[in-house]
Amino acid sequence: MSDGIGTKFDKVCSILDKYEHNPHKLIAILQDMQEEYKYLPEDIMTFVSTALGISPSTVYGVATFYSHFTLQPKGKHVIKLCDGTACHVRKSQDILNAIKKYLGLSKKSNTTPDMLFTLETVACLGACGLAPVVVIDDQVHGLMTPESTIALIEEIKKEEVVCGGN
Amino acid sequence: MYKKQTVTIDKMSVPIEGERNLLELVRKARIDLPTFCYHSDMSVYGACRMCMVELEGGGVIPACSTPPADGMIVKTNTKQLRDMRKMIVELMLANHDQNCTTCPKSGDCKLQKIARQMGIDKVRFQQVNRDKIADLSSDSIIRDPSKCVLCGDCVRVCNEIQSVGVLDFANRGADAEVVACFNKGLGEVECVNCGQCVKVCPVGALIPKYQINEVWDALHDDEKYVVVQIAPAVRVALGEYFGYKPGTTTTGQMITALRLMGFDQVYDTAFSADLTVIEEGNEFLERAAKGENLPQFTSCCPAWVKFAEQYYPDMLPNLSSCRSPQQMFGSVVKEYLTDELKISREKLVVVSIMPCTAKKYEANRPEFSAEGNKDVDYVLTTQELSLMIRERGLTFNRLEPGSFDMPYGFKTGAGVIFGSSGGVSEAVLRYAAEKLSKGKGIQTGFTEISTGGVKTLSVQMGDKDLRLAIVSGLASARALIDKIRIGEDRYDLIEVMACCGGCVNGGGQPITEEKTAVEGRARELFDNDKMLQFHSAQDNPYIKELYDDKLTPEQAHHLLHTEYSNRKRINSEDVSLTETAGDKNLKLNICFGTSCFLRGAQELYTRLMEYVRENGLESDTEFTASFCTERCKKGPVLRVNGKTIEHCTYELAVNEIQKALH
Structure with missing residues (x-):
């Protein structure tokens, strides 16, 4: 049982209608679905395959091929750490280790149990002049150190407590 | 005068007689170019790269996906080609669970046969053994991903010849694998057990479930x-x-x-x-x-x-x-x-x-x-x-x-x-x-x-x-x-x-x-x-x-004699369409299986949600969806507090909801 999927089910139906149930527009449909749910729940993929008249394994294949799609629910705040060549030589690994340690993330799970943070690494953000780069919730932070990154995360955490998690 | 169109293959002149690709022509010339992924009755995939040939003025090309043309001069046996083929087989072997003596496919295995044919006596690459677990969920077929060489033959036979499409590639690059949807077992999905994938699998990745x-x-x-x-x-x-x-x-x-x-x-x-x-x-x-x-x-x-x-x-x-x-x-x-x-x-x-x-x-x-x-x-x-x-x-x-x-x-x-x-x-x-x-x-x-x-x-x-x-x-x-x-x-x-x-x-x-x-x-x-x-x-x-x-x-x-019943394609649970916390007065469940979907389940759902909202019933309503309640002939199917309405229309549904609330 995936809780709350249906609260946006009207939206799901309208996305399918928008693309006229056209199986050739599968990627665009999945992108819009992910926009709604922040990830691609299995039930939604099943529903999409039914609605488009294609096999669910095709939908699953596309969803797992592109790193843009995620099949796991993401945290409220997404931290993207650049590990491209420039960031890498300027020690992005140290930042990665520091975030992991601070948030208690393991190799297997990159989302905190309270669903507040998700950590991702990306290949290159094209901001090599600012290396190393961290993007938190689509906001770019350049010339980062482990300490300044943790400080940013602490800031968000504090705000969350004030707002009562809303 | 009409001149016969020919291709020169290894200095032999071979006439083109409706062959769809160079590979067919090479094989017609009695040259056994080995392949993993070519099947004449399926689409050309060109993944295994075993059928590479040298085309004069055209470099090294896959024979299976090159249409023959008059005057082509093709070589199938150069040092470069032999080295390439050997390397491909070696790479496959490095990625393959090589416990041949206990493999059911041993003796019938194309990889084994081609490795022998290519004269492979050692694998120069490090063995990559990822622990992959065999899928034993089906009554008919065992799928062992550690043996898979990713030729895609099973994917195409299931999709093109059988139109079922149980298997497909998932993930990418070194992580790519052939799986059923959502990595489920073959016994839990729409596999019809025909075993055509078993027939085309060149290795022991798909085999019948033995009862010997x-x-x-x-x-x-x-x-x-x-x-x-x-x-x-x-x-x-x-x-x-x-x-x-x-x-x-x-x-x-x-x-x-x-x-x-x-x-x-x-x-x-x-x-x-x-x-x-x-x-x-x-x-x-x-x-x-x-x-x-x-x-x-x-x-x-x-x-x-x-x-x-x-x-x-x-x-x-x-x-x-x-x-x-x-x-x-x-x-x-x-x-x-x-x-x-x-x-x-x-x-x-x-x-x-x-x-x-x-x-x-x-x-x-x-x-x-x-x-x-x-x-x-x-x-x-x-x-x-x-x-x-x-x-x-x-x-x-x-x-x-x-x-x-x-x-x-x-x-x-x-x-x-x-x-x-x-x-x-x-x-x-x-x-x-x-x-x-x-x-x-x-x-x-x-x-x-x-x-x-x-x-x-x-x-x-x-x-x-x-x-x-x-x-x-x-x-x-x-x-x-x-x-x-x-x-x-x-x-x-x-x-x-x-x-x-x-x-x-x-x-x-x-x-x-x-x-x-x-x-x-x-x-x-x-x-x-x-x-x-x-x-x-x-x-x-x-x-x-x-x-x-x-x-x-x-x-x-x-x-x-016997009877038949509708069967859902994938084992899955109900999906909640509204908040489900607490016990609600009104429990609605709609079927979103293929058949009900075609019979207008989506529209019914949209109108009912409107009804629920307009009448201020939102906090009292729990709306869930099932993927096939196996009553497909009678779709769309709606359940109102456990009571099933077949051939459900908006009017029938509203009528039942009013009854349920009073």
Whole structure:
């Protein structure tokens, strides 16, 4: 049982209608679905395959091929750490280790149990002049150190407590 | 003057005669260019890169995906090409679980064969052994990802030939693998168990689920009386494992081998196929007279039956209610032989030898059990039988021929041709023709051998003009049924077999690259029919005896017929469409399965949500969705507080909701 999927089910139906149930527009449909749910729940993929008249394994294949799609629910705040060549030589690994340690993330799970943070690494953000780069919730932070990154995360955490998690 | 178009391959001039690609031309020149991913009846994939050739002025190109053109000069044997091919095989081996000695595919494995052919004596790359767990969830097929070489043959056969599309690539790069949707097991998804993926898999990544050990255990158990039934298609294919040409009948040796293995009685599935002809023939004549539930679809292919249950629930009343010959045999023998021998059902073990992996699934269907005991206990494929004969230490081609035991080993030619596409229709037509034109005697030769696709024919019978379709390959079946659904085509009788060419090409048959093998096996079955004394099921004296002495109409209905039900494609739970916290007054559940979806479930849902909102019922309502409640014919299906409304409309739903709230 995936809780709350249906609260946006009207939206799901309208996305399918928008693309006229056209199986050739599968990627665009999945992108819009992910926009709604922040990830691609299995039930939604099943529903999409039914609605488009294609096999669910095709939908699953596309969803797992592109790193843009995620099949796991993401945290409220997404931290993207650049590990491209420039960031890498300027020690992005140290930042990665520091975030992991601070948030208690393991190799297997990159989302905190309270669903507040998700950590991702990306290949290159094209901001090599600012290396190393961290993007938190689509906001770019350049010339980062482990300490300044943790400080940013602490800031968000504090705000969350004030707002009562809303 | 017209000049012949040619390609020069390794200094030989090879004429182009409609070949679709260079690979076909190279092979026509008798050069065995090895491939993993090329199959002439499927789309060109070009993934394995084994068929690379050097084209003068064009560099190194894959032969399979290059159309031939006049004047091309091609080399297939240069140092660069040989090095490349070797390296490809080495890379595959480094990524492959190389426990060949314990692999069921050993000896039949293309990777093994090509590695030997390429003269690979060591693998220069480090072995990458990722722990991958084999999928044992299916009754019919085992999928072992550690053996997979990612050639995609199974993906294409399932999608293109069968239109089921269970398997597809997932993930990317080094993580890429072939899986069913959401990484589920084959037993939990829409797989129809036809085993065509097993047939095309070049390695041991897809194999039939063996029951060899269980059968040996039964044979060694002195308490058990073990009988075996052999399907028609097995006898014309088994010999291929022992050096015979495809389409050689080895019934005699096979029977002797089974006796030496310890079976108490050796019977013939063609006997119960005769029984099927009569039951199905009567059913057809009855429907044709009333004009009800036509076209009648045959029901002897378990892969087709599951396919219909999943995708064509509205057509289920059109399926013949007859059980397949395998299951008729099981129920008849467990009912009457236990009586004769005065033993319990548990003591009588029925083993069947089938060309088919789906038969394993069929035998496990709950409706084919009585008192918790299966009608058919174990199903072996032709492949498994060959392994057991070897294990028993028998020199197959030196065995004295033996003969089937009576009475369940006696058959007419009608039962034998069941193993080929067209055979079931032919057998039913022979029966029906004699019934409708009394005194004319037996007529034969209604259908022709087919190796796939749709064949149609019209037959004049009495005052009736019957339209028939014979289809094999599920994608062809889907196309045909879609036409019937929209009223473009009309038929009276449709024979469907899931595998192209019928059971002779089943998923449990010997794997062969010989193109004429399937046709050869089919032709041999029809030749077998010609050599038998009787050609029509109603002439089988033991069948007559069975109807006279034992099979009352009630018994026949009970033992020989079955029912079908809609089947959901994927095992999954309900989805909540609203917040589900707390106990709500109004519980709505809507079906979003394929059939209900087509019948307007989405619109119904949207309007009901509007209704809920407009009437301020949001906090009182729990709305969930199911993916197929298996009532597809009666869709769209809505449940209001547990009460099911079939053919639900907005008005019906609102009416029920108001009742539920007051």
